[in-house]
Amino acid sequence: MKITDEQLRASLDTLADAAVEVPAGDTVAGVRHKVSRHRHERGALIAAACTIAVLALTIWTIGLRSPQPPTMPATPVPPLPSQVHRSASVPPSLAAEARAANLPLHLDGLVLKEVRTVPTRASAATSFDWPAGYGDQVALALACTQQQRSARAATKVYDNRGQEVHPDGLTCFDPALAGNFGADLTVAMPPTGSRSVRMVPDRRVGSSVRVGVYSFVPWDQFPMDRVPSLTRTTELSGPGVSAEVHRGTEPVTIRARVYANGGTLTLDAPRGRFRIEVNGHVIDPCPGPEPSTRCQGDLLTFWQPTKGAALSVVQAPSMEGQDLAVRVVPIGVQGTWRVGLDAGTRS
C-alpha cells in the first residue's frame, strides 16, 4: 500500500484548512506581549550575568590576595639549586640587618621576613603587626646575647586577646645552667591566623631587642643545608636505653616496659618525617599548647639533619611498668637514622 505525493499534498491542504481565523489585533497584541516579556527577561538575564561576573571577579581577587598554603610533598626531596637560590634571595638590606642582629635567614622551615626593634619600656607594651602575605603562621625569634643569657630575662609576648603566647616568653637560658638546652635564639609562635602581637622586653636586656619575624616556606623550597642546627640535644646513650640503627624507610617497633622516669623516645635522623605510633595509636609528637615548626599534623618533621630529638611516648606517666610497643615509621627519610627508647627504672 502506498500513498502518493499528490495524495499527501491534498491531505495536508485539507488539514491546514482547519486553521481558524484570529483577529489580527489579537495576534499583534500577543506579539507585543511576547516582545515585552522577552526584553524583560533579557534585562533580568543581563543583570544576573553581571552579578555572577562581579561575584566571580571578587572571588578571584580574594584568591589572588590569599597566600597559598605551604605544600608538603609525600617524599621530601632536597631542594634544587635554583630553588635554594630563589628562596635564599632576600634583600641585601634584610640580610645585613639579620647579620647585625645575629638572626639566621632561615630557621626550621621558616624564612626571615623582617627584623623589628622593640624598645624596653617601663610599663608600656610595644605592639606591632605584619602583613597577611606572611601567611597564617609566623614565628618570632630573638637572638640570644650573652647579656640576655646571663640575665635570664624574658621578653613577654601577648596575642591580640591579651594572652601570653608562650609561658616563658622569649627567654635565653644560660648554657652553663641549662646544659645542652642552651640555644642561640629563642622562638615564640603566635596563634595561627594572628596578625599582630604586643611585646614587653625585660629592661635588664638593654634598651631594646631585635626580633626577627619569620614565615613558613614550602618544604621543597627550603634550603635545608643552610640552616644552623637549633635542636636541643640530649645524650642518646644511658642506662635503660634501647637504641637501634636503621637505614631507609623501613619502620621499626621497639617494645619495652617503661617506668615513670622513662618513656622518652630519642631520634637521630637526617631530614625527613616520622610518624610515631604507641600501642597502635598515632600520637601527637607536639602535645604542648605551643605550635612548633617540628609538627605538621601528626608527623614529626626534621627540616635538617638532627641529633637527639626527644619526645615523650608515655601515655600515663604515673603508671609504673607500662608495656609499650613504639612503632617509628619514617617517611621520605634518606640515609641512616637512629632511635632509642629510655625505659627508665623501677622506682
Add this chain to the structure above:
Amino acid sequence: MNDEPAGFAEFVRARGLALRRTALLLTQDAPLAEDLVQTALAKAWPRWSHLDNHEAYVRRVMVHQFYRDRRRRWHGETPTEVLPEHAGPDPSRDIDQRDVLQRALATLTPKQRAVIVLRYFHDLSERQIADALGVSPGTVKSQTSRALVILRESDHLVEARDDAPRRTR
C-alpha cells in the same frame, strides 16, 4: 510599547491565516499554532524594517523554532479532540480525512513533520528546506524518507487512502 514596526499589523492581517495554516500542520493544535505564529512574529519584530520578504522570514523562524525546540509540549501523540468547524462541500468527509491525517502525522517526530510540511505543503526543495532548518540536505533527505515510510505504513492513512479527496492547492 509604541515601537510597533511600520506595516506589521497590516502584514498580520493579510498573512496571518497562511502562517497559522503552516503552524497548525506542525503543531496539530490550534492554540499552539497561534502561539508559534506569535513567537515567530515576535522574533521578527526587532528586525522588521530590514527584512525583504517578511512572510518567508517569519515562516522560516516558525519552522526552525518548531524544529529545534524539543522542549515544546507538542511532542509525541497529540490528543484528538474535536477539530474546529470548517465550511465546505462535504464537511463530514473533510473532518474524517483531517482526523485520519492528523493521526498519521502525530506518529511523526517534530523534525519529520517539519520537513514533510515544508516539502509537500510549501513545495520547497531539499536545499531550501535544509537552509530553512539549518541542517544538511542529506539530513532533510533522510528525515523525509523516514517520514514517508512511517506515513505509508500508518494504518490510519492506509485505511482512508481510497476515500481521500483529490484536491489541488
